[in-house]
Amino acid sequence: MDLGLSGKTALVTGASRGIGLAVAQLLHEEGVRVVGAARTGSPELEKVTAATVSADLSTAAGANAAVEAALAELGGLDILINNVGGGDVEKLSVGSVLDVTDEQWQQIFDLNLFSAVRTSRAALPSLIERRGAIVNVSSINSRWPSPGTAAYSESKAALTLFGKRLSEEFGPQGVRTNTVSPGVVGTPLWRDPQRFGGKVAAAQGISHDQLMAALPEQFAVATGRISEPEEVAALIAFLVSA
DSSP, X not given: OOOSOTXXXXXXXXXXXXXXXXXXXXXXXXXOEEEEEESSOOHHHHHHOSEEEEOOTTSHHHHHHHHHHHHHHXXXXXXXXXXXXXXXXXXXXXXXXXXXXXXXXXXXXXXXXXXXXXXXXHHHHHHHXXXXXXXXXXXXXXXXXXXXXXXXXXXXXXXXXXXXXXXHHHGGGTOEEEEEOOOSBOSHHHHOTTSHHHHHHHHHTSOHHHHHHHHHHHTTOTTSSOBOHHHHHHHHHHHHHO
């Protein structure tokens, strides 16, 4: 498809796999010069980006470094995709509020909310100048608590409201802000039994295969199947093209 994006520039966070990688790939196909930021890169990301930035986006230094590197490489930003999120599976406690420490709450909010706050703040001068676009990747769990980890849904709810604030404050200056809230998406986060999906399955006392089969019903998915990263990427690309 031709969305009229050729020649635009973009920063995609959490770009090394899953939704972020699918977004970077699709924007590249549409002629966008992309900088991808993540803690660790991937060969797939290297193929579709003008540059990659290794940064811990849950920290102020990492978020600011990602934007600074993108501006230096691209000369300005037309598009910001705040996709990074989730959490470090090996550090996450899956359970009730009573099981989740202050440290975990802070880590989850740093990654899912404050990464977007910081990258947006750093990128906005360029986005205002170019009348650009921001898309925040939230979650359907921003509307009700997820059955997995306390703090994740709460951080995504805050991210959704932050997107609304950006829209109202900077829309009059030409910056479009949208938030997408996918349900379960078939990324390694869920499909890899060694990652979050495996931990949720163990917490429910079922196998990983049983969990994956049950997810559409658990999340009341009307289509009877979970979404794929490419489908979310197509929506995001459409929103930044408007």
